[in-house]
Amino acid sequence: MKSELEKRIFEIVKERSKEGGVIQSELWSILGVDNREGSKAVLSLVRKGLIRREQVVYKGRKTYRLIYSPEVREKLSLKVNLNPVMEIPCFTCRELYRCGLGYYNPYKCNLLSRYISLNAESGGS
Amino acid sequence: MKKEANLKDLIKFINEYVGNSGGAVFEVLAQSDKGILDVDIMKKTGLDEQEVRRVLYELQALGIASYRRDRSPEDGRFLYYWFIDSGRLNQILIQRKKAVVNKLKERLEYESKNTFFTCPRDGTRLTFDEALENDFKCPKCEGELVAEDNSGVKEFLRSMIAKLEEEIANEERKIAAPS
Numbered sequence: 477m478k479s480e481l482e483k484r485i486f487e488i489v490k491e492r493s494k495e496g497g498v499i500q501s502e503l504w505s506i507l508g509v510d511n512r513e514g515s516k517a518v519l520s521l522v523r524k525g526l527i528r529r530e531q532v533v534y535k536g537r538k539t540y541r542l543i544y545s546p547e548v549r550e551k552l553s554l555k556v557n558l559n560p561v562m563e564i565p566c567f568t569c570r571e572l573y574r575c576g577l578g579y580y581n582p583y584k585c586n587l588l589s590r591y592i593s594l595n596a597e598s599g600g601s
Numbered sequence: 602m603k604k605e606a607n608l609k610d611l612i613k614f615i616n617e618y619v620g621n622s623g624g625a626v627f628e629v630l631a632q633s634d635k636g637i638l639d640v641d642i643m644k645k646t647g648l649d650e651q652e653v654r655r656v657l658y659e660l661q662a663l664g665i666a667s668y669r670r671d672r673s674p675e676d677g678r679f680l681y682y683w684f685i686d687s688g689r690l691n692q693i694l695i696q697r698k699k700a701v702v703n704k705l706k707e708r709l710e711y712e713s714k715n716t717f718f719t720c721p722r723d724g725t726r727l728t729f730d731e732a733l734e735n736d737f738k739c740p741k742c743e744g745e746l747v748a749e750d751n752s753g754v755k756e757f758l759r760s761m762i763a764k765l766e767e768e769i770a771n772e773e774r775k776i777a778a779p780s
Contacts, residue, residue: 553687555775556694557768558610560761566701568617575704582704583711589726592708596757 481509482517489527490544497543499534518542565591611694619659622648626656627665627685636669636682657683664693691776695769702765709758718746 484507492498498506504514518540521527529540561567565587571580582588615623625646630637642653660666667686670679718732719725720739727735727746737746 553691554607554611554694555691556607556698556772558607558614558694561698561701561765561768562610562614564701564705564761566704567697568614570618572697572700572704576707582708588704588708592754592757595761596753 481507481513482521485514485517485542486521486526486544489521489542493544497530497541499532500529500540500542501534501537503542563591564588615660615665618663619656622646622652623656623659626653627660630660630666630683630685633684636684638680638682642683664689691772695772695776698765698769702762702769705758705762705765709755709762712751712755712758717749717751719749720744721747 485503488503488506489498500515500518501511503518504511507514518527518529522529526544528543530543532539532541558567565585566572566575566582569575569587574580575582575585612624612627615627625648626642629642629645639650639653639657642648642657643650646653648656657666657668661668665685666683667689668681668683670681672678673680715728718727718729718737720742722742722744723739725739725741726749727740732746735746738744739746
């Protein structure tokens with residue numbers, strides 16, 4: 477029942493996204509639900525990251541404008557560039573955090589040496 | 602565009618680290634919003650139970666994946682809902698990058714402190730002390746060792762370290778800033 481309401485709210489907010497979203501207090505009259513029940517569902521949607529809300533003053537009262545936010549859907553925002561670092565064998569090495577403590581070390585590691593000599597040759601030497 | 606490339610690289614990294622089923626499991630995890638049961642991962646990827654579990658544990662050890670435990674309403678068994686810890690993901694990758702930079706620094710120091718001798722025939726590489734012990738002969742093939750000019754190696758290490766440190770600084774700023 478509760479998720480049914482959420483679904484309906486989400487649909488309406490999505491439809492009205494071109495008009496800049498829906499005013500929350502208007503939404504209750506469209507859906508015919510009371511404030512208490514409705515804001516619970518809205519909050520749940522906001523927490524899921526499906527919609528966004530901004531505080532506005534409408535007809536002299538504080539309320540929220542609900543906005544569909546598709547960009548939040550792609551929640552995996554990778555901010556780390558892996559391109560050059562991935563070629564270094566250490567990055568994919570299982571011993572990375574143990575390296576230098578025991579058997580493995582960065583001085584004599586064959587994988588690292590090969591990587592360095594391959595790349596340093598093209599640069600100079 | 603760039604995000605897509607980063608994601609592709611991440612999947613490549615996972616494939617290399619946990620084996621080829623890693624990427625497939627990661628993609629299924631990334632698509633699910635609120636966590637997914639291992640049984641459903643099996644169905645979606647077509648991998649067997651053992652393999653899926655192995656990959657999940659590896660991803661968890663890396664810090665990329667995490668689970669939420671719930672009791673099944675029917676029989677009270679534990680259910681594990683797996684998901685990608687997206688908040689931690691960037692941190693983990695940066696941490697790993699920093700560790701790599703440290704390794705490169707250690708190597709650079711070693712390269713700067715020592716002079717090297719190599720065997721032209723099989724490429725065996727020894728430090729001055731090691732070469733002295735072997736009378737400047739290759740321990741494998743008895744060939745004459747030749748002094749190596751490692752300035753190219755040092756140059757390469759220095760530029761790579763600088764490049765990565767700049768990247769890390771930028772990325773840490775981006776992560777700290779609310780998107």
